[in-house]
Amino acid sequence: MEVVVSGIRPTGSLHLGNYFGAMRNFVKMQHQDNCYFFIADYHSLTTHPTPGDLHGNVKRVLVDYLAAGLDPEKVTLYLQSDLPETAELYLFLNMNAYLGELERCTSFKDKARTQPENVNAGLLTYPTLMAADIILHRANKVPVGKDQEQHLEMTRTFANRFNRMYKVDYFPEPVAYNFGEELVKIPGLDGSMKMGKSEGEGNAIFLSDTPEAIKKKVMKAVTDSGPTEPNSTKPQAIENLFTLMKVVSATETVAHFEELYNTCQIRYGDLKKQLTQDMIAFTEPFREKIADLSANEEYLRKVVNMGAEKAHESAAKTIRDVRDIIGFRKF
Ligand code: TYM
Numbered sequence: 001m002e003v004v005v006s007g008i009r010p011t012g013s014l015h016l017g018n019y020f021g022a023m024r025n026f027v028k029m030q031h032q033d034n035c036y037f038f039i040a041d042y043h044s045l046t047t048h049p050t051p052g053d054l055h056g057n058v059k060r061v062l063v064d065y066l067a068a069g070l071d072p073e074k075v076t077l078y079l080q081s082d083l084p085e086t087a088e089l090y091l092f093l094n095m096n097a098y099l100g101e102l103e104r105c106t107s108f109k110d111k112a113r114t115q116p117e118n119v120n121a122g123l124l125t126y127p128t129l130m131a132a133d134i135i136l137h138r139a140n141k142v143p144v145g146k147d148q149e150q151h152l153e154m155t156r157t158f159a160n161r162f163n164r165m166y167k168v169d170y171f172p173e174p175v176a177y178n179f180g181e182e183l184v185k186i187p188g189l190d191g192s193m194k195m196g197k198s199e200g201e202g203n204a205i206f207l208s209d210t211p212e213a214i215k216k217k218v219m220k221a222v223t224d225s226g227p228t229e230p231n232s233t234k235p236q237a238i239e240n241l242f243t244l245m246k247v248v249s250a251t252e253t254v255a256h257f258e259e260l261y262n263t264c265q266i267r268y269g270d271l272k273k274q275l276t277q278d279m280i281a282f283t284e285p286f287r288e289k290i291a292d293l294s295a296n297e298e299y300l301r302k303v304v305n306m307g308a309e310k311a312h313e314s315a316a317k318t319i320r321d322v323r324d325i326i327g328f329r330k331f
Helices: 016-029 054-067 085-095 099-103 106-114 126-135 146-165 211-220 236-248 251-262 268-294 297-326
Strands: 003-008 034-039 076-079
Touching (some): 016 236, 034 054, 034 297, 054 268, 099 106, 106 146, 211 268, 236 268
């Protein structure tokens, strides 16, 4: 059986990018593999060192995980901060990670640019913490979106380096996984290339959004005055709307609007109405479950405690082995 690990930062409710990039695959993989899915609350401190509502954000992601269909009896569902073994492995990996390679990481460069007042060491060593999450369970498959590709490459570097330095064949080489397909990148509604929590108001549709909120965001989405030449290439913002439509609408619906676009008859108001309707229908089942689960604190506590216990078993074994491999001995 394959060992699968993946995580999501608790920066608020999950959006369609999280769902189609990662969560959808978690749900499928839980039936076939040994899965560890967690909430990356340590990671969230790299951008929000004094978070306003850490617990509330963790709860929102936990509820979304469950609403999306993860079965806590099948998968190990836990909080990263319930597994301090993660921090110990992170420390060991940091000893063998070099400043140059960490500084070259795209996500570090982006964050150093967007938060110049807080370029902290956790931001720099984000990839070693992420590698620790993954190799702590000696995973080989990691369902993630396209934006995480480079982090996975770095995870392989750190895992291989550990094996080489200590002359062992202990950690497998984990790969980003999407059932043999290209990794996914869901665009934003504001014309930007990526749907994301921090990309600004109106960019993302959350699984917990009300129908009114969805309508407002979709209707405000960026468009232009429409094509003037048949079969012309779509500008980015229009391409984005079609990409979003492909994930929530029926194939015939997409084909219908493609045809209207290609024959210059498209009315973006109609496309947005359809997209609104399909997004509301798509998120409906999540919304209902989210409301129920949020009210059930006792169940959530049970899920998290069970997850911590299961995750600890696998993590403790790895840390024992790693300490032994490095040469720590008991007196
Ligand atoms: P995070 O919290 O930014 O996103 C969680 C997951 O959602 C995917 N994702 C997207 N996929 C497609 N299109 C989008 N617009 C989009 N936005 C987000 C991400 O690729 C990710 O799979 N570093 C990770 C969290 C993490 C992790 C790990 C993941 C920490 N440790 C170990 C895997 C394994 C992150 O910030 O994801």
